[in-house]
Amino acid sequence: MSEDKKAKKPIKKRNRAIMRSAILALLVFAIGYTIYNSVTAEDVEFLRTGDKAPDFVLKDMEGNQHKLSDYKGQGVFLNFWGTWCEPCVEEMPAMDRQYKEFEEQGVQVLAVNIAQSDFEVQSFVDRFKLSFPVVIDKSKSVMTAYNIRPLPTTILVNPEGEIERIVTGEMSEQDIKGFMEEIRPQ
Amino acid sequence: MTLADISSNLLYVAFVAYLIATFVFGGAVRGNKEGSFKSEGRWGNIAFIITIIGFLSHLGYFFTRWGATGHAPLSNMFEFTTAFGMTLVGGFIVIYLLYRTPVLGMVVLPIALLIIAFASMFPSEVSPLIPALQTNWLAIHVSTVVIAEGILAISAGAGLIYLLKVVDMTKKSNQRFWLEAMMYSLVVVMGFVVANSYFTLTGYEAEFTYIDKDDNESSITYNMPPLVGMNEYTALTDDAMEPLFQTPPIINAGKVTTILWSLIFGTALYWSIRLIARKRIAAIFKPYVKNVNLQLMDEINYRAVIIGFPLFTLGALIFAMIWAQIAWSRFWGWDPKEVWALVTWLFYAAYLHLRLGKGWQGEKSAWLAVGGFAIIMFNLVAVNLIIAGLHSYA
């Protein structure tokens, strides 16, 4: 064997090692990432705190349009509900009481009903004498945009229009008070 | 005579032609005492012509039925299995034209006969298509699969001949056991055909009610004497036989009964053949395979796999995925039938790698080819009838 070839050998060997390590590392990474994705696949959240709250426009019971971005500068307490959902019903009176406290301080409550009839919603509003606007998402497009699964879900939007917090499940009056304080404009 | 009647008569003609051809092929092989290919060739060609007649009649059945039903006759157990018998013979014809091997006919045609007989045990009236099947993909996907499986089965036929020749039936060995087990399972299929025909001809029927897995009362009709009863059964037919034991609610006792009767008839048949011949069934074939060219059988085995494998991939995986995407919104859903198509594909992939990479030729390859056929048959029979899934149309 020539001297020349012998000298080349260590370089060749090193290149080979680098090449093989790189290919194997890439593949192992790909497998690892795939497993990571498959394990976390079920709890994918489309919206996270800190995201900009998707804008929407819905009509309330009086026919007034409510556009989320119109409330910029105020905190918005966005509550998704239905008359069949017991915890939703439970927390409504507390929400109404706290709304009266915080309305002056720049916190707006928007209760978004999921595609029920005007009659059902109106009789519900009348029964609890709700003072905040109640809007109906007839086509479920706002629900889809916010990827709402369980009811009730409450999205707290801060004065900058970002999502401050996502609450699923029933809230106590204490919770509601705390949340409203969180999104109250300073 | 309606088109449907013509169709079933053509199938009958095909069946008889294959039956005659089997014996002529056998005679051609057996008569060839000196091992020259001249006499074998002469009778072999006659048998081949009979096979061609049968095959044309079989094709006639297929297309007249297509005309009668208005859709490709590949939509239920009867139609698919009959078509499988047809492609098996078609595959044999192609291989015969290439290699002129009467012995292959002697082995493949009886298997085709058995398959057609098995098919005719299922309801054969012309049936309408459910919405999922109303597309050209039915013809495209299923015909590709059935052609591929027919060709792959030829590989098993060649493998079987190879094994019949090389396995020593005089000494106890694993090979001898498994080869004979294969023969036994073929006889059990025959047992199923005999049992089913017998009880159908005698018009046996027994009705029972039982409690199903959701605690509802359901009813079941047995077409064979109920050896096994359903969960908490009550007989509605007066003279029905008392089942020997009962199954848990998830198991269909009717199916278990059919399997048991097939085993009983098959075993009886097997032992009568053995007692009359006074040797194992595999040993009966020894004189017929004496002059077989092993090299040639190995080549046919391999050739059939390399022709069949790409076709199988195309039909059972690629076309299947395209159709599943269109009909079921996902190209793959781990439905049992899909999984078993994948299992079959993986098996033949392993076969090819073992052959090319590890030099598994000859006997090893023959065993693998036979194993592949077993998987295909499992997918056809067991997955359709036992493991319920989206494909259980029959």
Place this chain on the structure above:
Amino acid sequence: MENLQCKCGHINPPGTILCESCGRSLTEEEQNKKLADMRYEGTARRSQTYNKSIIDKIWNFFSSVKVGVSIIALLLVAAAVGTILPQAQYVNVPVRNDATIKAYYADVYGEIGKIYHFLGFHDLYGSIWFIVLVGMLAISLIVASLDRFVPLYRSLKNQRVLRHRSFMNKQRIYAEGDAPADAMQKAEGKLKELKYNVTVDKNGLLAEKGRFSRWGPYVNHIGLIIFLFGVMLRMMPGFYVDETLWIREGETRAIPEAPGYFLENENFTLETYTGEGEEAKFEEAIDRVGSVAKNYQTDIVLYEAPEESLPGATDEMEKVKEHAIQVNQPLKFDGYAVYQMDFRQNELRAMTFDLTNKETEESLGSLTVDLVNPEKSYDLGNDARVDLLGYYPDFSGFEDGEPQTETPIPNNPGFLVRMFTPETPEGEVSFIVIQNTIEPLGDNQYKLTFQGAETRDVSGLTIRKDKTLPILGLGGLIFMIGVAQGMYFNHRRFWIQQQADGSLIMAGHTNKNWFGLKKDLDQVSEHASLPPYTDQQEEIETQEKLKNQQKVEGDELS
């Protein structure tokens, strides 16, 4: 390991079996064989030659056919095991969570079900170990292909025409003997006629055909890797959409995951075969199974809202198209596909009642309550009126005197009404559910009697968008090209050399289909009067058979 120098002077990389230049056997084992090992042309599989660092060892592991086949076998067995009992995704439980699924396996399948679930086989194809196994298959595909393709490519590219005699006579097809002087020229001509590429060098020729078939396995492996890459992408968020949309007749709904698009369900149809007229031929089959579905169809209108419009604003949306979604006929738009997957029939839509006097059973008129949009008050004329005080679509009982509804779906509608008639101008309060009336404030003179109902159907649609489909399709296509290339074509070669004494030696090789090779050779031999060839493999077997027979006879004698 050291490089190997062949007698012909060529220096071969370590691990080589047959000299790259002349074809002489380089190892003692190879020299003792009757036939040369022509897999990969006797080149060194790259990985075999180095086995030092841990990386090299891992590399070698995945490069081995044995490991590859073992992975295939494990996948095969695992896949089959997953079909013993249904996978969790096909299991029907009212509420889907880990506990109910576990309970389902235990309840329905007993001990076996418990064990099956315990081992994680209820979600076998999504389990980590199954994904790892598929990943290992991918590694094996890549490593083994690289290891074999590179040396094979080099070796076939740098083929020499003249090979050593020891290489030639170890080929399966071999011939030697005298031949006419023009045999070489005639053979060359005939081989060219048979579409062989012929290269002549001094006293020898090499005829070759279908070399590209040798690349088939590597091409199909590339296809598989692309396919697996697509599958991997698919598991990442955002690459595909799989949503269910239950939509009632008459409803307009936003399509989940398809912002700005809306679907209106105009009508759902379920047809079954009648067995009459055109379908008379199916009568027997229909009688046997009871009924056979003919069509599931949802007639929809697709709307798109203007780009700048916000969720919730449905006033300005525009009709895009109408379509009848059937099984096998999904609605397609903008990369999405909407499928007919399921349905529920006969959901209550409207209910009609008569306001009747309980004693005389005289009716004062009837009212129809639209359950989608109930009204506050129904005027029946002649001073008769029914006010709706409350509507409970899925009445489930009272709580603190207040009627409750379980769901927003009208499964069991309850109505709290106040009935006004000329006789009862103050109004009578009544609570009505199907087949039951409660009179909470004492006996009434009047009641609402149920007359009839209108129903509607609900379509279960699936919305899909799959960005990986083109990648998967490309992978499948390349795989098919690869297998067709590798399996439907053969690589055939002949080497012919004129010896110093004028005699010829000839060898033939093919990667498969020796039968076809022999057919080619028969034509060439006849045309060029080449010496008769032998199939040495067959010869070896015949000899072995003879040996065995002699042995048997010997045994019998002794």
